[in-house]
Amino acid sequence: MTRVLLTGARAGVVQCDACGLLSRPAGPEGAGNCRRCGEMLAFRRRNPIQRTWALIIAAAICYLPANILPVMTTRTLKSVEADTILSGVVRLYESGSWVLALIILVASVMIPLGKLIALAYLLITVQLRSNRRRRERVRLYRMLKAVGRWSMLDVFVATIVVALVQLRPFMSIVPESGVMFFTAVVILTIFAAGTFDPRLIWDSGGEAGREDD
Amino acid sequence: MEHLSADVVACPDCDLLQRVPVLPPGGTACCARCGLVLGSNKPGSLDRSMALATGALIAFLLANMEPLMRVSVAGETSSTTILGGVQTMWLQGEKITALLVALFVFVAPALDIVFMLAVLLASRRPPAPRWVGALLRWMVLSGVWSMVGVMMLGILVSLVKISSLATVEPGIGIFAVGALVFLLAGMSAGFEPREIWSRVRWADGEGPETGR
Ligand SMILES: [Zn+2]
Numbered sequence: 001m002t003r004v005l006l007t008g009a010r011a012g013v014v015q016c017d018a019c020g021l022l023s024r025p026a027g028p029e030g031a032g033n034c035r036r037c038g039e040m041l042a043f044r045r046r047n048p049i050q051r052t053w054a055l056i057i058a059a060a061i062c063y064l065p066a067n068i069l070p071v072m073t074t075r076t077l078k079s080v081e082a083d084t085i086l087s088g089v090v091r092l093y094e095s096g097s098w099v100l101a102l103i104i105l106v107a108s109v110m111i112p113l114g115k116l117i118a119l120a121y122l123l124i125t126v127q128l129r130s131n132r133r134r135r136e137r138v139r140l141y142r143m144l145k146a147v148g149r150w151s152m153l154d155v156f157v158a159t160i161v162v163a164l165v166q167l168r169p170f171m172s173i174v175p176e177s178g179v180m181f182f183t184a185v186v187i188l189t190i191f192a193a194g195t196f197d198p199r200l201i202w203d204s205g206g207e208a209g210r211e212d213d
Numbered sequence: 214m215e216h217l218s219a220d221v222v223a224c225p226d227c228d229l230l231q232r233v234p235v236l237p238p239g240g241t242a243c244c245a246r247c248g249l250v251l252g253s254n255k256p257g258s259l260d261r262s263m264a265l266a267t268g269a270l271i272a273f274l275l276a277n278m279e280p281l282m283r284v285s286v287a288g289e290t291s292s293t294t295i296l297g298g299v300q301t302m303w304l305q306g307e308k309i310t311a312l313l314v315a316l317f318v319f320v321a322p323a324l325d326i327v328f329m330l331a332v333l334l335a336s337r338r339p340p341a342p343r344w345v346g347a348l349l350r351w352m353v354l355s356g357v358w359s360m361v362g363v364m365m366l367g368i369l370v371s372l373v374k375i376s377s378l379a380t381v382e383p384g385i386g387i388f389a390v391g392a393l394v395f396l397l398a399g400m401s402a403g404f405e406p407r408e409i410w411s412r413v414r415w416a417d418g419e420g421p422e423t424g425r
């Protein structure tokens with residue numbers, strides 16, 4: 001089925017990002033400010049593709065030290081053990097708590113990695129002006145925005161564990177610099193999801209105004 | 214300047230122009246193209262949000278004053294609150310991480326609750342003052358960065374993790390965090406920002422138009 005759909009951009013009206021009010025743009029040099037809340041108006045977010053790529057690349061760079069460097073060190077009377085995120089998952093699995101191991105694996109490894117891959121996929125399909133599976137792609141985008149925060153799980157676990165296990169000299173746990181890089185990955189991917197503009201998925205639909213599904 | 218019809222919206226996720234009809238109580242309008250929820254009619258949502266926000270404020274205070282759990286090994290005991298964890302993180306040299314954790318599980322949820330209460334109180338009698346609009350914009354941000362639910366799961370994981378090393382006893386704080394998660398979820402689920410925006414005094418002094 002092919003039908004012509006009217007979007008705000010095609011009708012020459014711009015929607016306020018903050019309050020949702022529709023306005024006619026002030027002029028060709030700039031859309032002006034929202035009459036209701038005063039926010040600067042724009043048809044699309046500013047340079048969404050370049051900015052999102054920059055944030056994804058920065059996150060991917062931080063992803064390496066986040067996984068190579070230890071996130072915490074456990075000192076007991078007998079031993080000193082430094083754990084990375086992955087070795088922490090393996091240790092949990094070996095100690096019999098495979099449910100916890102799975103939760104940490106999903107939150108700390110699969111969500112950040114999946115988010116980077118999915119955002120790259122969304123950017124590439126937009127840049128190729130693909131008009132396929134647009135509804136699925138916008139749903140994927142909404143899912144990315146919803147799950148991103150769960151990657152902070154391991155950092156929060158470290159915060160609580162480090163505060164509680166300070167029973168020197170029997171046992172103490174201290175945080176290591178991997179925690180900082182890991183936090184950086186999470187924050188950069190949350191920002192990346194925020195700078196991407198889902199309306200681009202529909203803008204790049206090949207022939208203007210057509211909807212093929 | 215010509216006015217656009219008040220019931221026409223552009224979908225934030227796909228920019229499709231469409232008319233949102235007057236919804237029956239409990240009704241929801243979704244975008245015809247991408248399925249995003251464009252608006253819903255939640256009867257009594259202002260009063261319900263107010264009650265839930267007040268409850269959330271109490272749970273938030275309890276969650277941050279009472280210890281989450283008590284740990285003991287060989288006669289040595291220790292306990293902590295969320296901010297105690299942040300403080301240890303800071304003292305152990307991970308200062309950036311400490312600040313960010315404080316932002317996500319203390320500052321952002323606190324602002325979320327306080328802004329919600331202020332917005333609801335100020336918009337009881339329209340037109341609401343202009344600062345309500347500013348708070349609504351800040352609430353979008355505090356909502357994105359508020360991670361109490363994730364912290365709750367983090368506390369449970371820590372509890373199980375530590376219980377293999379030492380004796381753990383849950384404290385009042387852990388139950389308060391649990392209650393806070395549900396109250397915050399209910400507070401934002403029942404909240405309809407469109408409803409508040411329609412009451413806010415406009416920047417150009419023209420609105421809101423009274424009656425629809
Ligand atoms: Zn506006």
Ligand SMILES: [Zn+2]
Pocket residue numbers: 224225226227228229244245246247248249
């Ligand atoms: Zn839509």
